[in-house]
Amino acid sequence: MNTKTLSRGDVAPTSVSRRGFLASAAAASFVLGFTIPPRMNAAAQGATAEVNAWVVIHPDDSIQIRIARAEMGQGSLTGLAQLVAEELECDWSKVGFDLVSPHENLKRGKVWRDMSTGGSRAIRGSQEYVRTAGAAARSMLVQAAAQGWGVKPEECTVVKGIITHGASKRSTTYGAVAAAANKITPPAQVQLKDPKTWTIAGQPLKRLDTRDKLNGSLVYGMDIRMPGMLVAIPKACPVHGGKLKSFDAAAVSKMRGVKHVLRVDDETVAVVADTFWRAKTALDALPVVWDEGDSAKVSSETIAAKLREGLSAETNFVGNKTGDAKVVLAKAIRIIEADYSFPYQNHAPMEVMSATIRWTPERCEMWGPTQVAEAALEAVAAASGLPIESCMVHPMRIGGSFGRRLFTDYVRMAVLIAKQIPDVPVKMMWTREEDMVQGRFHPVTQCRMRAALDPAGNVEALHMRISGQSIMAYMRPSVMTANGDPFAFQGLMPGGAEMAIGYTFPNLLIDHAMYNPHVRPGAWRGVNLNQNAVYLECFVDELAHATGQDPLVFRRKLMANHPKHLAVLEAAATGIGWDSKPAAGVYRGLAQVMGFGSYVAAAAEVSVTKGRLRIHRIVAATDPGHVVNPQQIEAQIAGSFVYGLSAMLYGECTVKDGRIEQENFDSYNVMRLDEMPEVKVITVPSGGFWGGVGEPTIAVAAPAVLNAVFAATGKRVRNLPLKNIDLGTS
Known part of the structure; x- marks a missing residue:
């Protein structure tokens, strides 16, 4: 079996509390009128106890396992939760999940470590430390119960989140001792289970995210709606490396719903309107002149x-x-x-490149799908002109990616557009045609x-x-x-x-x-x-x-x-x-x-x-x-x-x-x-x-x-x- 050394930073909260952070995030979201998906919002609404960075246990014994890797249909969300739950010895029927944000990871000293998802590494690249986190949380919960009873932890057993002291026939639940467990010093080492003994991991369990897809509550990045939100549709030079020479904004600026016609960068123009279709219609009608360069000769x-x-x-x-x-x-x-x-x-994912940005001189927030949440946060900071501490990325579930969202070009583009329309949420979406032509x-x-x-x-x-x-x-x-x-x-x-x-x-x-x-x-x-x-x-x-x-x-x-x-x-x-x-x-x-x-x-x-x-x-x-x-x-x-x-x-x-x-x-x-x-x-x-x-x-x-x-x-x-x-x- 594997033995892993733990540091306090692996499992303990820093000065930024989970509840305080989520409360501020929820407040900001309320101002924007954005609805957080139910499973994420649950942690902010009810009384919870964080046992460590990976495990939050509610008084009703329901459990939120935090997931730092991107879920884009491959099922790693459920697999990672299984690995944590296996070592935690909890009741799988009570397990939910919470998605980690890169700005929170940064504030907490990268306690969730690498958040990138690619190369089939979501599980194999993090299996050891997420299992270690589950085992550490179990140890802390058992010790909290044992201290309350005045007995030795090794005298206690756990089955499906119920801690029992056999000699005295006393038992308690994880939910009852979670708050006390958070005060326990994490163990220096934990013993990981032999995979041959797994009962949760290794099993063909149903995915945790299926219900949200079936009942329509799952919000993908391009589905976001906010009060006052505008929609931006960009168009870049169709010859890669070409330049935007000129465009006639006056030709479309009075079309219905059009709010702005913008130069995004040296390659890209965008139309911003009150709906996707009005922005697209105006963009299609916009006279644009490209400098395609020598690459236009390539076939x-x-x-x-x-x-x-x-x-x-x-x-x-x-x-x-x-x-x-x-x-x-x-x-x-x-x-x-x-x-x-x-x-x-072509990657050709069903969900085209999109990101929703709200920029102010003091803060820039992004809601959108990405395979590299930390790189997306860096891209937001770089394009916004703000320090990274003033930027936030809220990772959304991904409607297919296949490696395309390892790039942050669309994130940068979205920020550059929103920066020209301060204090207004702007959802940038590519058309299918733009998504296909501007692929990687x-x-x-x-x-x-x-x-x-x-x-x-x-x-x-x-x-x-x-x-x-x-x-x-x-x-x-x-x-x-x-x-x-x-x-x-x-x-x-x-x-x-x-x-x-x-x-x-x-x-x-x-x-x-x-x-x-x-x-x-x-x-x-x-x-x-x-x-x-x-x-x-x-x-x-x-x-x-x-x-x-x-x-x-x-x-x-x-x-x-x-x-x-x-x-x-x-x-x-x-x-x-x-x-x-x-x-x-x-x-x-x-x-x-x-x-x-x-x-x-x-x-x-x-x-x-x-x-x-x-x-x-x-x-x-x-x-x-x-x-x-x-x-x-x-x-x-x-x-x-x-x-x-x-x-x-x-x-x-x-x-x-x-x-x-x-x-x-x-x-x-x-x-x-x-x-x-x-x-x-x-x-x-x-x-x-x-x-x-x-x-x-x-x-x-x-x-x-x-x-x-x-x-x-x-x-x-x-x-x-x-x-x-x-x-x-x-």
Whole structure:
């Protein structure tokens, strides 16, 4: 079991009390006429006792567990609450939640630690300290009860929030001793439970946030209403990096409902009106002149041509190297070579970018969805011109994000607009078209795969050259190294990395020729693992067929030194019935990868009739180390397949005259319900580590299906999306 040292700051309140803080926040919200969601408001309304920063227990024994990570549909809110509740030994039926604000975290010395949510880290990145907080709270509650009875804490037991002293047959509840527990000095160390003994964590419990969604009480960021609120609709130069040259405000300023026509920054203009539709109508009519610059000459074709140059260019950016693959390839008797490509993808969340801001010379507040609450607070402060202590961010629930709200560009824009309209709440919303055009796109890449085979069909050397855009060169230049962008090699790293390659080749070279077009890249759900898995897993499948070997048997030989990778692959293969004959006209494909700390694999069954693909079934196997909520894992994997298969089937953003062409869902399609295959999820947690769930399995969906498509048609699909490929007979 794990032992964790606690400091007082981990669990005790500072001079800013929870009740005082919420009271002031509620007062400010009342002035604005903003309704706090019920679960958040409960803590402000009733008498409560904070046991520590993570646990608040009401006199009626109801419990609020504070959640510092963003909930955007992935279920981490419930999973984190389960981990705290498990160590707390409380009654799960009495558990609710409260969302932490970054300004409160700052005031309390970052007691809730990291609030960012991305990279499938919500649970795995905080599981130890949230479990520790739950265990510490339990210890303090028991000690408070024991002191009241004049007995030793170790003589007491807890079952579902009821503390019992067996010898005297006395019992009490958490709610009765919570206030006293807050005065207890936190324990220096706590013993965390062995996951094998879990009764709350590890169980398929229902989500805590489902009711609010079903009854309509859940307020998303773009749903906010406030008295006197105005709505701002911005429009930036459609060519990334272009400038706003001029606009004719007088042409629309007298239209119904229009209050302001504003220059936001060097790239953006905005119309502010009393309703969304009136602002949008005026913006559509606004004469605007853009300075698009040289990037207006860029197209998908010119980008592709530059990427092709990178496939054979010299580069010093090496991600994984063993032996000397180039020398072996130069002398090889037989070489298999193939070029692949992966297009731009849009995050396309259902909830467009939005934020509501109220700016005064003394204070700036934001209500809105974000994956990086602390970064959003910093963005508010920077754009508002106020010290960070004078700024507040109220994180709202997120209607989809997939990595888009890791950026704070929309937060900055909202503040710059509201700053020009002091003391008025302004809700900035992007139109769907603006959201699509001004995205931060999954990067475009190409890849050349070359393998040297010996006469027995063994791989002597493999060279994988990736040519394409670097996310980190744009998003976080500080992480760039002498070997370029380390994130470009996700799923291809040496053993020991959380995104390690699952094969052993005697001579291996994986490198990256970086080319960065003007289109802004971003961390799209699963990031670079997606295309890297397609490139590697489809090419390994090519090698198996080129040598006349069964794809599973071929992989087993390469995976002898990678037992965890192999275990999930075997589980998926067994689940699909790989060694049995499929139904007539049905064909199978496999794929595996490691990403975000987890080992994942998929096996797919497809048929292709008259060029029409039908995906019948996918079996997914995952080893995330530990399972916090199996029901949520199943939901996340099925959902990730929707995302990954949509990209494989339809996802493609093209560039013409420097701008993204796909402006709405009529041109950027997603898979429909009748296209969704049956999904079976197999979890094989091996323990000893914590992996992610929300992103890894996206990567294996496409290559498993593409390998099955080859088995069905004899056609190797190397360029996505499939909508551009004729799968009919030659």
